[in-house]
Amino acid sequence: MSHQVVRVVPSHLVTISPFSMHSVAASLGSIGAPASSALGVANKAWFIPFRLSVPVLAQKLSWANGTTVNGNTDMGIYTYDGVRLVSTGSTVQTGASAIQTVDIADTPLGPGLYYLALATSSSTATYRRSTLATLSLARVLGIFMQLSAFALPATATFATADAAPYIANHFISARTVV
C-alpha cells in the first residue's frame, strides 16, 4: 500500500475568527461565552492575530452584534506589516443580537500571519465579546490596538493594548453563505 501525503495541516474551516484554531483560541481554552457588551472606546481598533497554512479566499466579513446597536462598524484584514488588505468600510451597525455580514471583494490570502481588525465609531454599540482577565494577557497573545482608527486606516500602527482587552466574535468567511 502506498500513501501520498497531500496536506499535513488540516484544511481551514470556512470561517476564521479569534475563536478558531488559526487564532488565539488554542491559548484561551475556556474563556466563557461571548456576551453582549460595548467594546469600550469609540474609534479604537483591535487587531487579533491569525495564521493560515493554506490559501483562503476571503469573501465576507461578519461580526456578532449585541443587544444595543449604534453608530458604525468597520472590520478588516491586515498583513503582518500592518497593511490593510480589505475592509468593510464604515458600515451602519444594524440588527440587534444578530450576525451582521458585509460582502467584500473576494480577497485571496496566502499562508502567513495576519490580523483581524474591528473598530466602532460608537462608545455604546455592543457586540458579542469575551473578556480577558488582564491587559497583560492580551499582550501575551499578540493582540494590538490603535486609537483614532475609525474608519480602519490603510496602514495600521500596531500599539500596545492599553485597556480592557475584549475579544469580539467576528470572523472571515470563505463562503458566500454565512
Next chain:
Amino acid sequence: MDGPLLTYPSLGTIHPYSSESIGAGLIATGGTVFNSVASTVLGVDVLIYIPFSIGDRILVKQLFCYNGATVNGNVDVGIYSAIGKLIISAGSTAQTGASVLQLFDIADTPLDPGDYYLCIGTNSATATFFAGTTVALTGKALGLLQDTSIIPLPTESVFTTYALTMVPIVGLTIRTVV
C-alpha cells in the same frame, strides 16, 4: 502567493499556552486555563524549562515574563535548544513592574524549525510571576523540565525531572512592540 505550508506559522508570540507549546495539554489535563493564571512564587534556585516546537523559521526580538503582584530580586529568561544549549538569554535582570509584562530586549535571534525550551529563573524566594498550574506527573508528561542551577542562566542546562506544579508565563515575540 506562496504555496501551502506543512505547519501553521507562528502567531507572533510563543508562550506556554501557545499551540506551539503545551497549552492544549495543560487545558486538556485540567490545568489552569489561560484566563485564570495567578500570581505565584516561582522559588529560588530552580529553573523551569517549557518545551515548544516551531515549524517555520522565526526571528526572536524580545523575551518576556508576566510578573506577579510581588516583585523582588532578579530574573533571567532565555531559550534553550532541545539538548539544553543556551541560545539566548536576557541575563540576570532586576525584576521590575508588579502585575505587568516585563520585556527583555535581546539580540535578534533566528530560530530554525525544531524543538526548543523557554526558561525562567529568579534569585528571589519571594518574587512572583503569573502562572498556570498543573501537577508534577502531568507536567512530566507535557515535557516540562527543571534545573537547580541559579541565574544567570547557564550555557548548558542540567535537565532534571519536573517536580513542581507551576507553569509560569514566559515567552518570546517576533515583534518590537508587544
